[in-house]
């Protein structure tokens with residue numbers, strides 16, 4: 180009897196037709212990349228990928244985080260004889276307390292096997308009953324369902340870890356995530372990464388108005404994202420000069436929108452410099468005063484590449500639930516201020532007009548401010 184890890188990948192990859200191999204290869208590379216610390220062997224049996232290792236629990240947990248993986252199963256591999264299959268099933272059943280009712284569900288992929296699925300289930304079930312006391316069969320509402328798969332070898336499933344699904348990381352272009360310390364942007368970045376998009380981050384730091392702790396918090400969030408992406412580049416321009424210039428020379432009720440346009444310009448310029456194709460933000464329409472339709476349009480007007488907002492139609496409660504699931508929530512709610520809470524005006528315009536904002540902004544040397552912030556930016560490769 181051999182313990183193995185069975186990887187099932189997202190059906191979406193399977194449906195890629197002629198391109199399937201490209202995605203499979205990428206997924207395989209990404210799985211190998213998270214297993215640098217363990218010894219293992221990996222072999223393919225058509226659509227099934229098996230890993231053999233002395234550390235099945237750790238390996239299964241790591242593989243279950245890789246984008247493109249649908250499910251990770253721990254299985255026992257045995258010879259496809261009724262005795263051996265019953266023996267493995269029994270071993271799994273005995274992990275449940277006495278009195279637990281069970282049934283066996285069999286999938287027979289090997290059509291040459293002399294019994295059909297129902298017959299196999301019945302035969303191995305009978306053998307288990309003969310050798311085990313106190314575990315009744317219940318085919319209607321069993322407390323435990325034992326899954327058996329018969330191929331050229333037989334597999335008894337005993338633990339399933341759900342994967343994230345999605346597409347293999349790095350198979351779908353690149354984006355620069357505006358990563359603040361809040362709840363939304365890490366979630367937005369995670370969702371893009373899960374679609375296979377390579378994600379880098381940009382954090383606008385307003386030292387000394389925002390503390391080092393605020394920056395550390397963003398770095399921590401980037402590290403959490405890195406657990407799923409393997410590596411993560413964070414670009415950190417200083418935003419202070421720009422904010423002070425805006426505060427000094429622009430109308431108070433347009434501070435926020437003008438600031439957001441600078442963020443957009445800086446993100447686009449950094450994306451160009453680092454050869455990143457697009458920009459992503461954590462905005463959700465209507466969530467705050469700066470995320471009105473008008474606000475989004477006026478800040479988009481200065482972008483020279485596609486801006487993705489994966490959370491645009493998502494409620495805060497749903498975003499919070501995702502943040503909990505992906506492990507960013509607890510860090511996001513730590514109380515260090517981000518630049519927007521320091522410089523936020525009392526009554527921001529919720530319906531800014533592009534012509535007015537552009538005119539008020541024209542008193543600033545926009546290009547020089549952007550160029551200086553970008554030139555002085557810190558680049559951290561995690």
Ligand code: ATP
Nearest residue numbers: 357358359361362363364381382383460461462519
């Ligand atoms: P979040 O929870 O992501 O911080 P938020 O609801 O606080 O979002 P805003 O502060 O209006 O919303 O920011 C909207 C988006 O702008 C953020 O999701 C993020 O993508 C980006 N952003 C805001 N502040 C910064 C910053 N200091 N550095 C980088 N990106 C930022």
Ligand code: MG
Nearest residue numbers: 359360361517
């Ligand atoms: Mg924020």
